[in-house]
Amino acid sequence: MEQTEFRASDSLKTWGLLVVLLLVGALAVALGLPRSLALWVIFAAAAAQAYVIGRYYMRLRSEDVLIYTLALLPVVTVIVLAFVLIPDIAMHR
Amino acid sequence: MANSAVEIGIAHAPHEVPTSFELGKLGMWVFLAGETMVFGGLMGVFILEGISHGGWGSDGAHVNWRLGAINTFILFTSSLTAALAQGAARVQDSPRAKRYLSATALLGVLFLVIKAFEYAGDFRDGFTPLAALFWSFYYVMTGLHVLHLLAGIVVIFGLMFMVTPRTPAGWLERKLKYVCLYWYFVEVVWVFLFALVYLAPTAG
Numbered sequence: 001m002e003q004t005e006f007r008a009s010d011s012l013k014t015w016g017l018l019v020v021l022l023l024v025g026a027l028a029v030a031l032g033l034p035r036s037l038a039l040w041v042i043f044a045a046a047a048a049q050a051y052v053i054g055r056y057y058m059r060l061r062s063e064d065v066l067i068y069t070l071a072l073l074p075v076v077t078v079i080v081l082a083f084v085l086i087p088d089i090a091m092h093r
Numbered sequence: 094m095a096n097s098a099v100e101i102g103i104a105h106a107p108h109e110v111p112t113s114f115e116l117g118k119l120g121m122w123v124f125l126a127g128e129t130m131v132f133g134g135l136m137g138v139f140i141l142e143g144i145s146h147g148g149w150g151s152d153g154a155h156v157n158w159r160l161g162a163i164n165t166f167i168l169f170t171s172s173l174t175a176a177l178a179q180g181a182a183r184v185q186d187s188p189r190a191k192r193y194l195s196a197t198a199l200l201g202v203l204f205l206v207i208k209a210f211e212y213a214g215d216f217r218d219g220f221t222p223l224a225a226l227f228w229s230f231y232y233v234m235t236g237l238h239v240l241h242l243l244a245g246i247v248v249i250f251g252l253m254f255m256v257t258p259r260t261p262a263g264w265l266e267r268k269l270k271y272v273c274l275y276w277y278f279v280e281v282v283w284v285f286l287f288a289l290v291y292l293a294p295t296a297g
Contacts, residue, residue: 082137
């Protein structure tokens with residue numbers, strides 16, 4: 001499971017993809033896109049970068065369900081907690 | 094199976110297949126899950142506070158996103174060299190793995206130097222941690238990330254000095270698996286910090 005074959009060219013491709021996604025996010029600011037559109041582009045690019053790093057560098061593509069659970073559980077928990085806090089923080093000003 | 098791996102088999106019935114995994118890897122993922130809660134909690138409150146203030150306004154517009162982009166590029170490159178170090182360690186080429194590892198650590202140091210330069214500029218312009226709520230979040234979140242990166246650099250340098258010609262084959266590969274996992278995690282954290290603290294406040 002863990003012993004997937006290593007190829008340097010794959011790492012280079014992953015790096016190239018990350019750099020392209022970085023440019024996408026930075027261009028959204030540099031080109032002065034409308035704020036709502038720019039935010040969508042920025043966070044979509046960030047989510048894509050995290051996915052690429054997780055899948056190819058952290059090798060989540062070849063992990064079992066236990067590791068996936070450990071990786072996703074805190075993310076889901078944080079999102080749920082943030083929604084729970086919305087009435088207290090975001091709407092009581 | 095590797096020395097550090099432990100096979101855990103629970104075979105109560107003939108159809109059940111024993112599961113095997115490395116305890117070290119499991120431990121590292123549990124640790125990273127805790128770290129995700131720390132950074133995720135901070136980012137969540139940062140977003141909610143931003144919403145409640147109707148955005149970060151002029152405070153957020155002062156961050157230097159270009160330096161942030163350069164640092165992101167540096168971290169991406171450091172992860173590439175870390176992956177190449179893992180590849181070299183997998184084929185038992187320790188000298189090459191050490192060269193890639195030193196490149197990884199030096200890129201991490203370069204990131205810290207640029208961050209220090211950025212902090213100095215912010216302080217010079219009066220944007221201290223007490224200047225506004227945005228800057229308090231900025232320094233806490235990026236400062237915590239800097240500490241994590243610093244820890245990664247120390248561990249990588251330590252690992253390099255521990256590898257000698259008499260180091261058993263496979264030892265470096267196993268250690269690198271955990272160290273690189275941590276390094277990639279720190280990179281993922283930075284990706285979201287860059288989007289949240291640098292790009293989003295200056296967009297539009």
